[in-house]
Structures are given as C-alpha cells and as structure tokens.
Amino acid sequence: MFDFLEGYDLLGAFWVTVQLTVYSAIGSLIWGTLLAAMRVSPVPLMRGFGTAYVNIVRNIPLTVIIVFTSLGLFQTLNVSLGADDFTTINFRLAVLGLIAYTSAFVCEAVRSGINTVPIGQVEAARAIGLSFPQVLRLIVLPQAFRSVVGPLANVLIALTKNTTVAAAIGVAEAALLMREMIENEAQLILISAIFAVGFICLTLPTGLFLGWVAKKVAVKR
C-alpha cells in the first residue's frame, strides 16, 4: 500500500518546510520587533513608516508577495540574494517574502504586548530618569515578550501553514511534492492523508507546547 512512496523524498520535502519556517520565523521576529519599536517611538516619521508598512503588507495576499519575489525581483530586476543555482535562489526569495509578510503580524503582536504593560510602570521608569530606549529595553519589552508568547505562537503556526505558498515559485517543500505525487500516482486519498497528518504533526504540538509556555511565563497581574 505504501510502496509508491519509495520514489519520493517525503521527509526531505517536510524538512524544507521546517527550514523555511525556522529561517522566516527568526527573520520576521527581528524585523517585526524593530517595526513595533518604530510604531511606538517618539519620532513621527518612524511611526508613520511602521503604520504604513503594516497596513500595506497585511492587506496584500502572501501569494502575490511570493510570486512577486520570483517574477519581479529575480526575473525582472535580477535580485538573486547572493545565490547561484535556482533552488537556492527560490528558497531565499521565498524566505524573504515570508519575512516581509509575517513581520507585519509579529509587529502587531508585539505592539499588543507593549499595551499590556501597566502605564504606572512606564511612568515610574520615566520618573527615575530612564530614556525612551531604556524604558523600552529594560522595562517594557521584557514584560511584553512574556505576555506575547501566545499571540506569537499563533503567528508561528500561521507561518508554518503559509510556507506551502512557496510552492508557487517552485520551492521543493511539502505542498509542491503533494501536487507532484497527486499527478503521478492514483492514490489521492492516501497521499492527502499523509500530507494532512504531516502538517498536523508540525502545527498541533507547536500550538500545544507554546500555549503551555505562554501560561508558564505570562506575567500574573
């Protein structure tokens, strides 16, 4: 029943999915936090840029962004992100697109975390003479991140599911392999079940584990 699987690198495809997720998660955590810092900063221009970025990027479909990185950035403008072969180029382009998209959601999550820190703490910090970067780094962000584990976990899971979009530019991850297998084999239900279970194995434990972590680290108020 499962012998048709031998011609396919199932684990390899899911490994690419995991890699896409991890690289994009790290990138969008950094860029998203920077965006959130911009959105609460005293400099109006930075606030405006942050707001504009989030509102624009959130409303464009991820598929449009990813296809644009391939058709627009690579094929029209020859941006290859320092890679030579197509596999690496497409992989890096997909990570770039995923980071650009996901950081908008990370930014919103972090910002909502900043809002959970009581005003009194910020006022106290300002009263003892801390500057804005100090207030943010020493008082607000450490608490914000603890309360934001849950929302960030949601973003991470959405990101895991969104990596399938990379199939649109030919990154050899799970969804692309699924399409190929469906075309070549007459085992539709079985193939779909395998990929469904594969994704459940990726997303469900992440959700449960990070949900548990979120409860553990949340600042009790």
Place this chain on the structure above:
Amino acid sequence: MKRDATVLYDVPGPRARRRNLLYTGLFLIALAAVVWWVVASLADKGQLEWPKWEPFFTDSRVWSTYLLPALKNTLIAAALSMVIALPLGAVLGIARLSDHRWVRGTAGAVVEFFRAIPVLILMLFANAALSEFTDISPESRPLYAVVIGLVLYNASVLAEVVRAGILALPQGQTDAAKAIGMRKGQIMTFVLLPQAVTAMLPALVSQLVVIVKDTALGGAMLGFSELLASVRPMSANYGANTIASFTVVAVIFIVLNFALTTFASWLERRLRRGRKSTGAVVGADAVEELATPGEHVVPPDGTK
C-alpha cells in the same frame, strides 16, 4: 484596547525635540537611500518607462479584458466561500457546545483537523478529487476547488468565531431563557444565536479579508483566473511590464482589504458603544487567534 503610545515618553522638551529631529533626519536619509536604490534598479531595467504604465491609465481594454473579469472571479470565489462556510461554521460551532459528548467530540475533531492544515493542501486535494470523482469541466474546476478549499478551512475557523460569540454572552441570558421554560433548541435559536451573530459581525468581516487573500492561491497553483493570475497575460501583452502589473494588482487588493478592515473596526466600535447590546463583542483581531489549532476560546468568566 489601544492606548496612546505617548505614555512611553515625556512630552519632548527643547533637547528631546532637537534629538528627535536628528533621528527623523537620519531615518529619512536611510529611507531615501532605499527608495533611491529601488528606483535606480527599476530604471536600470527600464521598468519605469511610461509606456509600461500607460495602459493602466489610458487603455480601457486592459481593465475590461484582464483586471475586471479577474477581480470578479476573486470576489465570486470569496463571496461563495463565505456564504457556504458561514452556516457550516455555525452548525459546527454550536455542535462544539453540545451537551452530548460524541457530538461535541466529533465537531471538535473536525474543527481541529481543518484548522491544522494549510489551505493550499485542501485546495490541491479538492482539485484532484473533483477531477477524479466528478465530471465537472476542467474550465470550471479551479473555481470549485478554490471554493471547497476555502470553505473547509474557513468553516472551521468560523465555528470557533461562533463559539466565541456564544460564550461571550452573559450567562444570565441562558438562565433567564431557562427560567421562562424554553428548551435547549429554543434558547439557542431565539436567544443566544441572534445576539451572537451581532457580537461576531466584526470578526466575520475581518475573516473576509483572509478569504479574499487566499483566493490568490488558486491563481498561483490551480490556474484559477483571479487577479494574481492576470499579471502574466498582462505583462505578456503590454511589453513586459511585470512591475507595473504587480503594482496595480497589489493596489487593488490593498484597497479592497483595507476597506473591509476599516469597516470591521468601525462595526466593532459601533457595537461596543451600543447601549442595547449585552456588551459581548468578538473583535476583528480575534480571528488570528481562532485560526490556530489547539487554541481554545476561553469565556471571560472562566466557566465551561
């Protein structure tokens, strides 16, 4: 709960104002450098030439042949998915609150299953299943596949929205209905559901944004002729204007979704202000959370 960001820093004095001005300048320089680099590389590849952008402003055929039919397909798929997913989601959501364990368990399993799987996987499955088990013509198959994929996923998300809406209602509503002798079904249909629907309107509208965005998957992977798919033929017919075509398509998506987002938050503000309601509102931001497998809606008072 949005708070004014200015609590994080004092009202700037003369020195702080000077410093802020300096930061503004630095940021402006950095931003200008990026913009200059983008514009320069665009110009270098000839993507800024007027003829590449002109068709979108002067040639009505590009709209009547490509953009408007594509936009229509996007909207049809989104509307169909929403209309079908909503009742399905309501049934699943109510079933998850059932007193019978097996009904609750089955609905729960279905919802968790479809929330944990990427929409694209569902669409690919639907597409292949349609070609194998039905005789729907290959031309209309992508639309069916897109709608089926979106319905399966969004019905399970909407089920959580409905559940959250019902749980957000004050317990007193159920108690009062029981006190005047209503049966379980009556309580649900006459008391809880109508109020829950109002409470979850903002979440429903903002879920539409997710659906509209996901239709683009059908264009990229299944050959569904929606907005994203119209980029290729447009740039083939109007002189390799890839960047221009992408820009126009992105702008259409942004305008459409921004309008929906704004409407959702306006609706939320209005409902929160309303004096007649019970104060139960499932906000537009809640959807993201509800779309995550393993997450559960916790009612505000911590009861079941």
